[in-house]
Amino acid sequence: MSIFEYNGSALVAMVGKNCFAIASDRRLGVQLQTIATDFQRISKIHDRVFLGLSGLATDAQTLYQRLVFRHKLYQLREERDMKPETFANLVSALLYEKRFGPYFCQPVIAGLGDEDKPFICTMDSIGAKELAKDFVVAGTASESLYGACESMFKEDMEPEELFETVSQALLSSVDRDCLSGWGGHVYVVTPTEVKERILKGRMD
Amino acid sequence: MGDSQYSFSLTTFSPSGKLVQIEHALTAVGSGQTSLGIKAANGVVIATEKKLPSILVDETSVQKIQCLTPNIGVVYSGMGPDFRVLVRKSRKQAEQYHRLYKEPIPVTQLVRETAAVMQEFTQSGGVRPFGVSLLVAGYDDNGPQLYQVDPSGSYFSWKASAMGKNVSNAKTFLEKR
Numbered sequence: 001m002s003i004f005e006y007n008g009s010a011l012v013a014m015v016g017k018n019c020f021a022i023a024s025d026r027r028l029g030v031q032l033q034t035i036a037t038d039f040q041r042i043s044k045i046h047d048r049v050f051l052g053l054s055g056l057a058t059d060a061q062t063l064y065q066r067l068v069f070r071h072k073l074y075q076l077r078e079e080r081d082m083k084p085e086t087f088a089n090l091v092s093a094l095l096y097e098k099r100f101g102p103y104f105c106q107p108v109i110a111g112l113g114d115e116d117k118p119f120i121c122t123m124d125s126i127g128a129k130e131l132a133k134d135f136v137v138a139g140t141a142s143e144s145l146y147g148a149c150e151s152m153f154k155e156d157m158e159p160e161e162l163f164e165t166v167s168q169a170l171l172s173s174v175d176r177d178c179l180s181g182w183g184g185h186v187y188v189v190t191p192t193e194v195k196e197r198i199l200k201g202r203m204d
Numbered sequence: 205m206g207d208s209q210y211s212f213s214l215t216t217f218s219p220s221g222k223l224v225q226i227e228h229a230l231t232a233v234g235s236g237q238t239s240l241g242i243k244a245a246n247g248v249v250i251a252t253e254k255k256l257p258s259i260l261v262d263e264t265s266v267q268k269i270q271c272l273t274p275n276i277g278v279v280y281s282g283m284g285p286d287f288r289v290l291v292r293k294s295r296k297q298a299e300q301y302h303r304l305y306k307e308p309i310p311v312t313q314l315v316r317e318t319a320a321v322m323q324e325f326t327q328s329g330g331v332r333p334f335g336v337s338l339l340v341a342g343y344d345d346n347g348p349q350l351y352q353v354d355p356s357g358s359y360f361s362w363k364a365s366a367m368g369k370n371v372s373n374a375k376t377f378l379e380k381r
């Protein structure tokens with residue numbers, strides 16, 4: 001079994017009209033055994049940048065702590081928040097530092113950049129960035145997520161419709177993956193507010 | 205910095221609480237060629253005297269004003285070779301920042317890091333302080349900025365400033381205008 005499939009995860013981020021949504025599943029497993037059904041995969045870096053980390057949970061936690069550390073120092077030194085593009089570059093650089101002993105994580109970064117333009121990207125475990133204009137996916141359920149997002153995505157969705165689309169794509173994809181599921185955690189971020197919602201799906 | 209025989213700093217406090225080496229460095233700066241900078245509403249101007257020791261010197265080989273990044277430049281008063289070393293270090297720091305964040309380095313950050321280097325040389329083993337004061341002129345998201353960095357590592361933001369020979373006359377002129 002691959003190390004990336006040890007804990008199980010599903011992550012998706014989608015772009016809407018002046019907003020974005022980032023969603024994850026809630027299962028934490030140790031191979032076939034489920035040990036938590038409320039695991040947080042998505043974290044806020046600051047009001048306009050969110051980070052989701054799929055893959056090995058211990059690496060996800062450590063990488064998150066390192067990134068928060070770097071961002072806090074940046075905020076203190078430069079007296080401003082990091083732009084999402086800048087943050088993505090930082091994550092990429094940190095991952096590549098460990099090129100020959102990598103973090104077994106696939107990050108998904110979503111944020112609002114200058115002029116409230118939504119920004120999403122994902123990268124592999126050694127920092128190869130992949131920018132997208134519509135959606136990015138990561139985790140053990142990524143193949144199903146690709147299919148679901150591709151068919152359900154529309155350009156310029158308003159926040160409410162975006163929430164529906166992301167939720168449906170996530171729940172239907174994790175149902176086809178035994179290692180992810182047990183509900184969903186969706187953040188819909190607009191320039192004025194952040195709406196966090198918990199989804200109830202098939203609890204298996 | 206320095207091998208085990210020079211693990212102590214050469215810059216030490218005098219009984220009156222001054223770092224004499226830094227005072228001497230400032231004297232070296234004060235006898236260097238004049239340089240000055242003025243911050244305008246939409247940019248910064250820096251200038252320096254380029255007086256060469258003989259007419260035989262190839263003036264194109266002497267560069268007293270250098271670019272640190274496409275939008276930050278620097279001029280100095282004091283020892284030319286020390287300036288070259290600082291320019292090299294600052295350029296590397298600016299590029300490292302860009303490699304990490306893919307963003308051009310803000311002027312304040314570059315000034316802070318350059319000043320940190322200059323301060324290091326007042327507290328490390330076996331080295332002497334830099335014999336230059338820098339005027340760093342840059343334009344970034346916070347608009348035009350002008351900073352002076354001294355051999356001690358302290359930096360100040362100025363609307364207009366001058367360094368080197370005849371600095372008091374220059375500053376009086378700038379204050380009036």
